[in-house]
Amino acid sequence: MRREPVYLGIDVGSVSTNLVLLSPSRPWQDAVLWKKYLRTQGAPLKALQLGLSCIAEEGSWEILGVGTTGSGRELAGAMLQADVVKNEITAHATAALAEDPGVSTIVEIGGQDSKLIVLRDGVVVDFAMNTVCAAGTGSFLDQQANRLNIPIEDFGPLAVQSSNPVRIAGRCTVFAESDMIHKQQLGHEMGDILAGLCAAMVRNYLTNVAKGKQIIPKVFFQGGVAANVGMQRSFMETLGLPVHVPKHYDVMGAIGAAQLAKETLESQGKPTAFCGLELLQSEFSTVSYLCQRCPNQCEIVEIWRDGSFLASWGSRCGRGGCKQDQAT
Numbered sequence: 382m383r384r385e386p387v388y389l390g391i392d393v394g395s396v397s398t399n400l401v402l403l404s405p406s407r408p409w410q411d412a413v414l415w416k417k418y419l420r421t422q423g424a425p426l427k428a429l430q431l432g433l434s435c436i437a438e439e440g441s442w443e444i445l446g447v448g449t450t451g452s453g454r455e456l457a458g459a460m461l462q463a464d465v466v467k468n469e470i471t472a473h474a475t476a477a478l479a480e481d482p483g484v485s486t487i488v489e490i491g492g493q494d495s496k497l498i499v500l501r502d503g504v505v506v507d508f509a510m511n512t513v514c515a516a517g518t519g520s521f522l523d524q525q526a527n528r529l530n531i532p533i534e535d536f537g538p539l540a541v542q543s544s545n546p547v548r549i550a551g552r553c554t555v556f557a558e559s560d561m562i563h564k565q566q567l568g569h570e571m572g573d574i575l576a577g578l579c580a581a582m583v584r585n586y587l588t589n590v591a592k593g594k595q596i597i598p599k600v601f602f603q604g605g606v607a608a609n610v611g612m613q614r615s616f617m618e619t620l621g622l623p624v625h626v627p628k629h630y631d632v633m634g635a636i637g638a639a640q641l642a643k644e645t646l647e648s649q650g651k652p653t654a655f656c657g658l659e660l661l662q663s664e665f666s667t668v669s670y671l672c673q674r675c676p677n678q679c680e681i682v683e684i685w686r687d688g689s690f691l692a693s694w695g696s697r698c699g700r701g702g703c704k705q706d707q708a709t
Contacts, residue, residue, distance in 0.1 A: 384443040387414060389436070389655070390639025391429070391461070392472065392632065393453030396492025396520060397421055397605065398428035399632040400435075402442060403639035405647075409479055415440060416632050425453040426665050429460060437658050446646045446653040448472075448638030459684045459692035460665055462656045465642045472637030474498050474505050477601045479640055480627055486596045488616065488624070489633075490586070490606035492519045497591045511590045519606045525561065525578065529571070536575060540611025543576035550581065557581060579611040583619050600624050603633045663687050672696065 387402040402415040417435050421428045436442060448465040449457040450472035458466035469489075473496070477484045487498035495518055499507040511518075526533045540546075547564050550556040557578065564574050600622055606612055607630040616624045629636055646653060668683045675698055683693040 384441045385414065386443045386445050388639040388643045389444050389447045389461075390472075390635040390637065390642065391432070391447070391449045391451075391457050391463075392469075392634035392638060393421065393425050393429065393449065393451040393457045394491060394493075394634075395421060395452055398425060398432060398451075398453075399635040400432040401629075401632050401635040401639050402436070402440075403636060403643065405445060405643055410628070413629055413632075413636065416629065416635070418631060421453075425456055426460070426667065429457055430661060430665070433658060433661055437661065444653065444655055444657075446639075446642035447655045448640075448642030448645075450634050450638040455692075455694045456667070456682075456684060459694075460686070461660070462654045463642070464651075464653055464655065465638065465645050467638060467641055469496065469634055470498055470505060470508050472634045472641065473603060474500060474637070475640050476629075476633040476637035477603065477627070478503055479636075481599060481601070481625075484599045484601050484625075486598070486600045487603060488586070488591075488600060489603040490518060490612075491604040492523075494518060495586055495590050495604075497586075497594055497596075499594055499596075507594060509590050509592075509594060511586075519604070521557070522578075522582075522606065522609065525558065528558070531571075531575075537608070537610035537612065539572045540575040540579050540609075541614050543570070543572040545570075545573050546576035546580055547573050548581075549574070549577040576611060576615075579609070579615040580619070582612065583615040587619065596620060596622070598622050602626050603630050605631050607631070660686070669695075674698075 390401045392399040398419045398421045400417045401413055404412045404414050417432055419428050419432055447461050447463040449463045450467050450469055454466050473487055473489055477487050482503055485500055489496040495511045497509045523533055526536050547569050550560045561574055602624045607626045663686050666685050670681055672679045672681050677698050679696050681693055681695045684691045
């Protein structure tokens, strides 16, 4: 059976692990041949192995290169011997520009963080991130949908039915939830409360993440929260601008990682360093500890494969390495 040549992109986040297989030859609109959204559930190694097993089971592929991104990019990069390990800003911008070179602003809201990426003439010139409070992220929407016994898929459609959204305090998850409960007790319609929550999240995003930034079209809305039509409407109404949701809005980070691997390997004319799907037979483990080599006491993370040391990170002084080596 002929194997389809592809580039693998992986975005390992705190909430989800996304995998994408990107064709090197098809037009961009048809380039994503396969994608998978998995819950990380605090176990990125298991999520990665599950994703790779899905790749092996759901097609016949020739993996030409691998790129990783997300908060767990170093772990994934070491595990897979990835060709490219890039931050989320670069990955999301790369995917958006590949779809539309005219994009000027990227709004990205994921499970536990949110980002604003400002581009001018195809170059990232500024960005901002919110990683402290979950008030403007997908996890808070999930939490409130669960509390209200509403499937998250119905959240957006209910919100856009509202013609009279109520005002919800959105700067803090605790205040927002208390305000929603109060509005319920006053007898407001569910759709009005949900629309009010969407508007509050947008205000919170623009006040905190986008403070002082110039948002101009074309605006892309990426990340899992972009699926919520209530959030889409609130952004458009508040900004007074059209907001475009890409076809693969939920895995744009992984697409960008795959695209970066493709560009890097093709420009260098090098073969991939990817160790192959045979690693599914391997056993991986991680070890973390405080390094005692100097007063910095850096928190070092190591990854091991079948009992052999692969890589470590976290050292600020350059002395990091295998813990066993440090002991000798």
